[in-house]
Amino acid sequence: MKNIFKILIALLLAAPFYSCEKFLEREPAGNGIFVDPADTVYKTANDVEAALAGVYGDLKNEYWELDYFVNGDAQSDDAYAGADNPANFQIDDYAINATNSNVSRDWGYLYTTIGKANLVISNVDMVPDPNLSDQRKNEIKGEASFLRAMMYFEAVQLWGDIPLQLIPITTISAELLPVIYPQLFPTRVPKEQVYEQIIADLSFAKDNVKATDLHKGFATKGAANALLAKVYATMEPHNWGKVSEYCDAVINGGYSLVPDYDMLWNNENENSSEAIFEINYAGLNTDGNWGASMFRGMDWKKFNIPSNDLVKAFEDENDVIRMNSSIFFADVTGKWSDLNWPQTHYPFLNKYRNITWPSPQNYIILRLADILLLKAEALNELGDVSGAANLVNQVRSRVDLPNTTASSQEAMRLAIEKERRLELAFEGHRWFDLKRTGRAIAVINAATGPDGSTFGYNLTQNALLWPIPQSEMDKNDLFVQNPGY
Numbered sequence: 001m002k003n004i005f006k007i008l009i010a011l012l013l014a015a016p017f018y019s020c021e022k023f024l025e026r027e028p029a030g031n032g033i034f035v036d037p038a039d040t041v042y043k044t045a046n047d048v049e050a051a052l053a054g055v056y057g058d059l060k061n062e063y064w065e066l067d068y069f070v071n072g073d074a075q076s077d078d079a080y081a082g083a084d085n086p087a088n089f090q091i092d093d094y095a096i097n098a099t100n101s102n103v104s105r106d107w108g109y110l111y112t113t114i115g116k117a118n119l120v121i122s123n124v125d126m127v128p129d130p131n132l133s134d135q136r137k138n139e140i141k142g143e144a145s146f147l148r149a150m151m152y153f154e155a156v157q158l159w160g161d162i163p164l165q166l167i168p169i170t171t172i173s174a175e176l177l178p179v180i181y182p183q184l185f186p187t188r189v190p191k192e193q194v195y196e197q198i199i200a201d202l203s204f205a206k207d208n209v210k211a212t213d214l215h216k217g218f219a220t221k222g223a224a225n226a227l228l229a230k231v232y233a234t235m236e237p238h239n240w241g242k243v244s245e246y247c248d249a250v251i252n253g254g255y256s257l258v259p260d261y262d263m264l265w266n267n268e269n270e271n272s273s274e275a276i277f278e279i280n281y282a283g284l285n286t287d288g289n290w291g292a293s294m295f296r297g298m299d300w301k302k303f304n305i306p307s308n309d310l311v312k313a314f315e316d317e318n319d320v321i322r323m324n325s326s327i328f329f330a331d332v333t334g335k336w337s338d339l340n341w342p343q344t345h346y347p348f349l350n351k352y353r354n355i356t357w358p359s360p361q362n363y364i365i366l367r368l369a370d371i372l373l374l375k376a377e378a379l380n381e382l383g384d385v386s387g388a389a390n391l392v393n394q395v396r397s398r399v400d401l402p403n404t405t406a407s408s409q410e411a412m413r414l415a416i417e418k419e420r421r422l423e424l425a426f427e428g429h430r431w432f433d434l435k436r437t438g439r440a441i442a443v444i445n446a447a448t449g450p451d452g453s454t455f456g457y458n459l460t461q462n463a464l465l466w467p468i469p470q471s472e473m474d475k476n477d478l479f480v481q482n483p484g485y
Contacts, residue, residue: 041123042123042124042126042127043127043128043129044127044129044131044132045127045129045131045132045136047127048120048123048124048127048132048140049140051116051119051120052120052140052143052144054116055113055116055117055120055143055144055147056143056147056217056218058109058112058113058116058147059147059217059279060279060281060287060289061109061113062105062109063105063106063109063110063154064279064291064363065289065290065291065294065363066291066294066303067102067105067106067109068154068428069291069295069303069304069426069427069428070088070091070102070303070304071091071106071158071428071431072427072428072429072430072431072432073304073425073426073427073428073430073431074088074091074092074303074304075091075092075094075431076430076431076434076444077307077309077310077430077434077443077444077447077457078306078307078309078310078421078425078426078430079304079305079306079307079310079349079426080092080304080305080306080307080340081093081303081304081305082301082302082303082304082305083294083300083301083302083303084301085303087100087101087102087103088102088303093457094444094457094458094459094460094463096463096466096467096485097467097485098467098468098469098470098473098481098485099469099470100467100469103466103467103469104469104470104471104472106158107155107159107468107469107472110151110152110154110155111151111155111163111165113147113148113151114148114151114152114165115165115168117144117145117147117148117151118148118165118166118167118168119168120140120141120144121141121144121145121148121166122167122168124137124140124141124144125137125141138208139208139209139210141204141208142204142205142206142207142208142209142219142224143205143209143218143219145201145202145204145205146201146202146205146209146219146223146224146227147219148201149197149198149201149202149205149227149231150227152164152194152197152198152201153198153227153230153231153234155194156191156194156195156198157234157432157435158465158466159465159466159468159482160191160465160482161188161189161190161191161194162188162189162191162194163186163187163188163189164186164189164193164194164197165183165186166197167179167183169183169184185476185477185478186476186478187478187479188468188479188480191235192235195231195235198231199228199231199232202224202227202228202231203224203228205219205224206221206224206225206228209221209223209224211253212253212254214271215271215280216271216275216276216277216278216280217271217277217278217279217280219277220276220277221249221253222249222250222253222254222255222276222277223276223277223366225246225247225249225250225253226246226250226276226277226366226370226371227277227366228242228246229242229243229246229247229250229371229374229375230374232246233374233377233378233436234432234436238381238436240377240378240381240382241378241382243374243375243377243378244375244378244379244382247371247372247374247375247378248375250276250368250371251368251371251372251375255273255274255276255368256273256274256368257273257274257368257369257372257394257395257398258272258273258274259398260398261321261322261325261398261399262321262324262325264325264351264364264367265325265350265351265352265353267353267354267360267361267362270362271362273368274367274368274369275364275366275367275368276366276367276368276371277364277365277366278362278363278364278365278366279362279363279365280362281358281359281360281361281362282360283358283359283360284358285358287358288357288358288359288360289352289354289358289359289360289361289362289363290357290359291352291361291363292352292353292354292355292359292361293355293357293359295348295349295352295426296328296348296349296350296352296353296355297348297355298330298332298335300336301335301336301338302348302349304349304426305338305340305341305346305347305348305349306326306327306347306348306349306426307340307447307455308340308341308448308449308450308455309447309448309449309455310327310421310425311323311327311347312448312452313418313421313422314326314327314422317401317418317422318401319399319401319422321399321400322399322422322423322425323422324350325350325351326349326350326351326425326426327347327348327349327350328347328348328349328350328353329345329346329347329348330346330348331343331344331345331346332346339450340449340450341450349426351425351426351427352426364427365428369395369423369424370420370423370424370427370429372391372394372395373391373392373395373416373419373420373423373424375391376388376389376391376392376412376416377413377416379391380409380412380413380416381409383409385406385407385408385409385412388412388416389403389404389406389407389412392404392406392412392415392416392419395419395423396419404419413437417433417437417439420433421433435464440459440464441459441460441461441464444457444459445457445458445459460484462482462483462484462485463484465482466482467481467482467485468481468482468485
């Protein structure tokens with residue numbers, strides 16, 4: 001495909017009268033920027049609303065139904081890969097290579113959604129339908145900007161420096177080459193530039209989307225503020241003042257912890273007062289969550305098997321409530337074996353427990369307890385250890401645990417790390433928490449196994465980032481591979 005593009009561009013340079021030729025190759029290139037011109041023409045309000053729904057619809061693809069949790073949990077010390085997928089085993093063992101199928105498909109999923117968001121953002125203002133108000137146009141752009149920021153935040157955490165693509169390409173002409181060529185053959189821009197764009201998108205979203213929505217599957221000011229807090233806690237250098245500011249905006253935004261921790265997972269309280277952003281499933285054949293059955297069930301060996309190290313952490317803390325909500329043990333004698341667990345006492349991930357098909361199980365992506373603990377982290381880093389303790393204790397009191405005994409900044413760092421692990425287990429946060437705090441290598445390599453001794457992971461600095469997929473490297477000579485791959 002790359003050679004086709006180069007030949008086409010050469011012809012256009014030699015013969016300008018070929019300008020505005022329709023893009024000739026429709027095969028996806030993994031970045032979602034090559035689109036049919038017809039897809040960019042929104043004539044009615046319904047057209048653009050449908051396009052926005054298509055961006056939201058990507059939250060129900062394989063990345064968000066399965067890989068999001070593999071990347072955040074099986075890649076951490078909270079879960080083993082489970083099942084029988086070699087690509088997942090590589091991720092679990094920090095032995096990924098550039099031909100790993102998960103790596104290539106996740107790149108494709110994220111950039112395809114970015115491409116869809118780009119279409120909406122670039123074209124909504126041109127919709128002539130008088131029924132589409134300027135306010136709604138800005139809301140639509142804000143929602144699409146939020147979703148684009150979500151995808152770029154995932155990508156920059158996985159790969160570091162990445163292509164930053166913000167416009168769709170529908171035609172090729174000699175006049176447009178200075179704009180088109182960097183989109184056809186992008187370079188990897190510094191991650192700092194990617195974070196600048198993420199912040200710009202979330203800031204626009206915050207100022208233009210609805211303040212709240214009973215359906216937590218839509219972008220709101222609360223969701224934008226929550227994601228801004230997480231971005232400022234992740235980018236380097238961390239900006240704890242901004243983290244605190246955006247956490248406060250969420251905390252003061254009308255959210256509240258549900259009184260019983262298990263209410264978050266019992267399928268009876270979805271879109272609760274605690275949820276900030278949630279992927280909603282209707283439980284229909286056309287809108288069911290197949291991902292839930294990837295984590296629990298007796299028909300085949302499941303993904304993301306809870307680790308011995310995590311179970312020990314729950315037991316050491318006497319954290320019975322959160323452990324029972326997070327992990328379910330069963331007898332799988334005669335079904336499969338596992339080196340890490342006996343057949344008679346085999347653990348499953350329990351937060352996503354509705355595995356009937358079509359499953360209506362929602363996924364909570366952002367919730368208040370996450371933000372309370374992030375605010376505690378910010379306060380601690382800003383020198384307010386007692387203020388941090390108050391927030392940690394608020395989260396612990398819900399699950400009948402005593403107040404934290406941490407009284408120094410360093411002790412509080414470890415207390416918050418532990419609290420986030422136990423509170424947010426299997427919600428896709430652990431690996432990225434360890435990376436952003438600089439603790440991944442030390443913690444992962446000290447993880448314990450079935451007999452209580454060190455499990456044997458060998459995480460190195462290079463493995464903190466994924467390789468650029470080999471398929472993308474083959475298409476673009478301008479890409480430089482991450483070190484170690």
